[in-house]
Amino acid sequence: MGEAETSAEAKARVEAETPSGAAAQPEGVAEKPTVAKAGAETPAEAAGRPAEAEALADSAVGVGVRAEIPAVGEEAAAMAVVEALAERPDEEASASGDYATPRPPAAPEPHPTVATRPTPLHDPDPYSTPPYGEPGPWAPAPPVQHPAAPPAQDTPIPPPHNATGPHATPPAGPAPAPLPDPALAPPAVPTPEPPLDPALAPPQDLTSTSTPSLDPTPTPTPNPWQNYDPWAPAPFQHSGVGVDDKDTRRRRVRRRLVSGAVVLALVSGGVGGIVGAYLERDGGLGTVTLPQAGKEPAGRAPDSVAGIAARALPSVVTLHVTGAAESGTGTGFVLDDLGHILTNNHVVEPAGSGGKITVTFNSGDTAKATVVGRDSGYDLAVVKVTGVRGLRPLPLGNSDNVQVGDPVVAIGAPFDLAGTVTSGIISAKERPITAGGDSTDGSDVSYVDALQTDAPINPGNSGGPLLDSRGRVIGINSAIRSADDGSDSGTGQAGSIGLGFAIPVNQARRVAEELINTGKATHPVIGVTLDMNYTGDGARVGKKAADGGPAVTAGGPGAKAGIKAGDVITAVDGVRVHSGDELIVRTRAHRPGDRLRLTVRRGGGERTISLVLGSSDSN
Numbered sequence: 001m002g003e004a005e006t007s008a009e010a011k012a013r014v015e016a017e018t019p020s021g022a023a024a025q026p027e028g029v030a031e032k033p034t035v036a037k038a039g040a041e042t043p044a045e046a047a048g049r050p051a052e053a054e055a056l057a058d059s060a061v062g063v064g065v066r067a068e069i070p071a072v073g074e075e076a077a078a079m080a081v082v083e084a085l086a087e088r089p090d091e092e093a094s095a096s097g098d099y100a101t102p103r104p105p106a107a108p109e110p111h112p113t114v115a116t117r118p119t120p121l122h123d124p125d126p127y128s129t130p131p132y133g134e135p136g137p138w139a140p141a142p143p144v145q146h147p148a149a150p151p152a153q154d155t156p157i158p159p160p161h162n163a164t165g166p167h168a169t170p171p172a173g174p175a176p177a178p179l180p181d182p183a184l185a186p187p188a189v190p191t192p193e194p195p196l197d198p199a200l201a202p203p204q205d206l207t208s209t210s211t212p213s214l215d216p217t218p219t220p221t222p223n224p225w226q227n228y229d230p231w232a233p234a235p236f237q238h239s240g241v242g243v244d245d246k247d248t249r250r251r252r253v254r255r256r257l258v259s260g261a262v263v264l265a266l267v268s269g270g271v272g273g274i275v276g277a278y279l280e281r282d283g284g285l286g287t288v289t290l291p292q293a294g295k296e297p298a299g300r301a302p303d304s305v306a307g308i309a310a311r312a313l314p315s316v317v318t319l320h321v322t323g324a325a326e327s328g329t330g331t332g333f334v335l336d337d338l339g340h341i342l343t344n345n346h347v348v349e350p351a352g353s354g355g356k357i358t359v360t361f362n363s364g365d366t367a368k369a370t371v372v373g374r375d376s377g378y379d380l381a382v383v384k385v386t387g388v389r390g391l392r393p394l395p396l397g398n399s400d401n402v403q404v405g406d407p408v409v410a411i412g413a414p415f416d417l418a419g420t421v422t423s424g425i426i427s428a429k430e431r432p433i434t435a436g437g438d439s440t441d442g443s444d445v446s447y448v449d450a451l452q453t454d455a456p457i458n459p460g461n462s463g464g465p466l467l468d469s470r471g472r473v474i475g476i477n478s479a480i481r482s483a484d485d486g487s488d489s490g491t492g493q494a495g496s497i498g499l500g501f502a503i504p505v506n507q508a509r510r511v512a513e514e515l516i517n518t519g520k521a522t523h524p525v526i527g528v529t530l531d532m533n534y535t536g537d538g539a540r541v542g543k544k545a546a547d548g549g550p551a552v553t554a555g556g557p558g559a560k561a562g563i564k565a566g567d568v569i570t571a572v573d574g575v576r577v578h579s580g581d582e583l584i585v586r587t588r589a590h591r592p593g594d595r596l597r598l599t600v601r602r603g604g605g606e607r608t609i610s611l612v613l614g615s616s617d618s619n
Helices: 007-017 043-047 050-061 073-087 246-282 305-315 345-351 505-518 557-561 580-588
Strands: 316-322 327-334 340-343 356-360 366-375 380-385 407-412 420-435 446-453 465-467 473-480 500-504 522-525 568-572 595-602 605-612 614-617
Touching (some): 305 316, 305 327, 305 407, 305 420, 380 505, 420 473, 446 580, 473 505, 500 505
Antiparallel strands (some): 316 327, 407 420, 446 500, 465 473, 473 500, 595 605
């Protein structure tokens, strides 16, 4: 073009060159400016070419509006720049360098616009670092300025980016196309928003179904420490190790306590062992003091040996007998409060008719005693003391109730040791024994259907009580089986081997009553004379009596029952007998007048007969 265009012609050309369908820029929105690159042409070179006058205007003014400058040469380009500066008085040029820092143009009159989504000015920040400065109301936060390669030599460095205010310096990049003068630009025609570049679009929440918000407020980066409570239980420690729950901590504490207790026990045991060994070896640190049990109540259970002994001992006495030829010691017990004392016949026999008997009580008191009556067949005797007060009789039991294995207690004065207490059980019942037999006529032989016991009985225990678990008298200790001479007499001096014999109290009671009342005791009899030399099984009736008379007493119980001389009696009340002595023992276990059933063998056959026992006086 050789001539300058008029204002009307320039306006017409601007409208003609505006692309059809271009959208007017929204108010206050600027295109992304660009900065001239190194090696670009100067404004004077651009003014010489009408086709490049437009770029010259952009470089010189540096504003966000685009003005069409007519190609009128260098002078026309300069005039266009002057006019643009005159219309924008608020622009200030930079004081340094060849580049001007443009200010945003004055806000044009509002034009109707269509709500569009502008293209972001920056690429997404891969470091998610908060911006340095406030972005525009529609742009995302600018990325962090990371160090870049230094520019080429003689390349001008743009001024620093101002993060706030209307004079913000845009970041480096391609220079934006200048916006047209609002006064010369035609009214904006609303056009649809071009599609966004996916590479430049801000990240979207693909899981949301709502329209992305255009809220200019940037989303803050989550701070992992903003809700940190140092006192609250956390699932993990700072080191990354898991925090134990309550049960785990409790178990750990329990294990530590158990371990500590074990260690303490081991240490204590070791120290105690060392100290104990030292004290045992060296005899302690000072005076030796031996441990001893404290004082306890004196009472014992009534059915214990101690309880039985405590009740019985005051009623048990020791008898010292002296005679013309011999003396001895025995035991007896109080029968009643009249002073009657029961003992064995062989205990008082040495005294005879002119001897002396002294009774010593458990309290130590002594008294003189006299014989009331005695019976050698039962080996029983009764003596009496006078002038003694406070006597305590022993209760009598029932010997028929005794069973083998029942506990018993024996009290006596073995070898003159008064108040000796021993204990044991009933070993057997109905043991036929004989005692005495020192006289030539056998008048001193006693026949006892005895209770056998393993309670220790020794010489001196004769006449003493055999007590049951309630402290009642069930027998009178009379004989022992000795191992040295085989004697079964209580007068021997042999010791006990666990075979003691006692007269059943039922038999002793009957005899004692008779001795107290009449001075004599009666014996149950069959009325026959036995052959004591018979060695066969059973008791054989003799051919004649000792005085030469018939062996079966005429009119006696045996004659009335049909017993004849030579008959062999094999059982009494169904119990076998093996000798004549055993038949006498079985008979004397009953009272006179009792009925017996006897099994008799005669001429190879046996028969059972019944008879009523008779009575005879003792000597």
